[in-house]
Amino acid sequence: MNYSGAGASAQRGESLMAARKAASAAKVSRDELLGYYREMLLIRRFEEKAGQLYGMGLIGGFCHLYIGQEAVVVGLEATAEEGDRRITTYRDHGHMLACGMDPKGVMAELTGREGGYSRGKGGSMHMFSKEKHFYGGHGIVGANVPIGAGLAFADKYMGNDRVTFTYFGDGAANQGQVYETYNMAMLWSLPVIFVIENNKYAMGTSVQRATRSPSLWERGAAYGIPGEEVDGMDVLAVKAAGEKAVKHCRAGKGPYILEIMTYRYRGHSMSDPAKYRTRDEVQKVREERDAIEHVRQLLLTGKHASEDDLKAIDREIKDVINAAADFARESPEPDLAELWTDIYADA
Secondary structure, eight states: OOOOSTTHHHHHHHHHHHHHHHHHHSOOOHHHHHHHHHHHHHHHHHHHHHHHHHHTTOSOSOOOOOTTOHHHHHHHHTTOOTTOEEEOOSOOHHHHHHTTOOHHHHHHHHTTOTTSTTTTSSTTTOOOBTTTTBOOOOOSTTTHHHHHHHHHHHHHHHTOOOOEEEEEETTGGGOHHHHHHHHHHHHTTOOEEEEEEEOSEETTEEHHHHOOOSOSGGGGGGGTOOEEEEETTOHHHHHHHHHHHHHHHHTTOOOEEEEEEOOOSSOSSTTOOOTTSOHHHHHHHHHHHOHHHHHHHHHHHTTSSOHHHHHHHHHHHHHHHHHHHHHHHHSOOOOGGGGGSSSSOOO
16 A cells, blocks of 8 residues: 555545455454454453553553554464564553463553562563563563564574564654664564554654654665555454465565554553543544454354353453452562562573
């Protein structure tokens, strides 16, 4: 896709809608649709509970919720294989759950408890799972991007066909280290997929105010990196684009850029009142573009599931989330001796 000049935004919107219709018409099984629905609903219910616990004072520090953006990571994880890696920013809870990390361990880490993935020392922005090939969770804007390229460099060095998904936002897309990474990734043909989660607002600044570029993925053209814009509110469209990007990387053709157009319903973090946009704007997206509702309608209209079936899934997921919250509350705080652990790596 290539958009520039007057009417660019309208053209992009029309193209994304066309892509959504095409993806929705694609052949997809009942089990696949139910799986995407379940995964996205798990992330949303988890984030809603995290917001509640934050309000109760059980989660300290920063907490960035992923509500509204669920289709991005669920669609891309559907294209991943065992051994593929992922690295992201501080809005990371959804990525953890989508790659199979236990909600109990994630929630315990959010509340700073010993049962958390980083034993209560990482919090919302800094947890890892070697087993799930999840490398954070990074608090510095854009800093995870060169690390993602480094992970991909390791895979190329070892000669396997693994791929690294490197997530960052539209705000981070203006960081200089991103473009240094683009240059090296293309120079060395690294198997890294740069995923720009364009949720329209970098903290409180709209993307229109932050850049004059009609699109962010096209900046890769200066380095010879191909890419495309994707409807991030349609999990099937994300999956289709992800399959294309993964195939490109596994074939040894170097990096690929996916600019995934999405939207966050909550503020930048729990401390953000989000006064830079209207309630009507958020409500309009919720009513017309919600990713979970889209899959829900596909399930119902395709007679893959009934209203009762979907209500049962929701109840099941709420039970999982409540169990995670209970586990977090019951898990003890880290022992003071933990201050001296995980400082140096054993060589």
